[in-house]
Amino acid sequence: MENCIFCKIIAGDIPSIKIYEDELVYAFLDIAPINPGHVLVIPKEHHESASTIPEATAGRMFRIGSRIGIALKRELDYDAYNLHLADGAAAGQVVMHAHLHVVPRGVEDNFHWNWRQLPYADDAARAAVAEKLIRRLANGPQNND
Ligand code: 5GP
Numbered sequence: 001m002e003n004c005i006f007c008k009i010i011a012g013d014i015p016s017i018k019i020y021e022d023e024l025v026y027a028f029l030d031i032a033p034i035n036p037g038h039v040l041v042i043p044k045e046h047h048e049s050a051s052t053i054p055e056a057t058a059g060r061m062f063r064i065g066s067r068i069g070i071a072l073k074r075e076l077d078y079d080a081y082n083l084h085l086a087d088g089a090a091a092g093q094v095v096m097h098a099h100l101h102v103v104p105r106g107v108e109d110n111f112h113w114n115w116r117q118l119p120y121a122d123d124a125a126r127a128a129v130a131e132k133l134i135r136r137l138a139n140g141p142q143n144n145d
Pocket residue numbers: 005014016017028029030031032033040086092093094095096
């Protein structure tokens with residue numbers, strides 16, 4: 001993709017601090033980390049959404065993201081890590097080349113996701129939501145429609 005900043009990073013046209021690379025994925029330090037050591041894992045192939053990434057590559061992103069998380073704990077003394085992926089602008093995606101954030105976390109790092117927890121109106125409303133999702137997913141893991 002010509003105007004994609006992350007494709008340019010993979011091609012070496014924009015500098016980055018590489019942490020890991022293989023035939024499917026590339027991982028590098030986020031330029032503006034939540035905590036030092038914050039890494040982005042991206043597919044080498046351009047995909048705007050994670051939903052179109054082939055399963056082998058998506059699996060590799062998750063595996064390498066987890067390995068980086070372990071490395072952050074072992075080498076930089078973090079307590080934990082978040083794996084985060086924003087898919088779509090409304091979800092907070094700014095760079096439109098899918099990327100998995102590996103965010104190192106400490107017990108007292110003073111960073112909060114502001115996670116909220118809403119109730120369903122009633123059991124029927126909850127069941128209706130589940131029924132729609134189950135029906136859509138019944139046509140298999142590869143189907144993106
Ligand atoms: P998003 O909000 O799309 O999930 O995250 C995009 C991330 O990419 C941000 O955390 C931002 O700091 C990072 N980022 C944006 N441009 C660059 C860049 O040129 N180099 C690096 N290393 N990270 C970048």
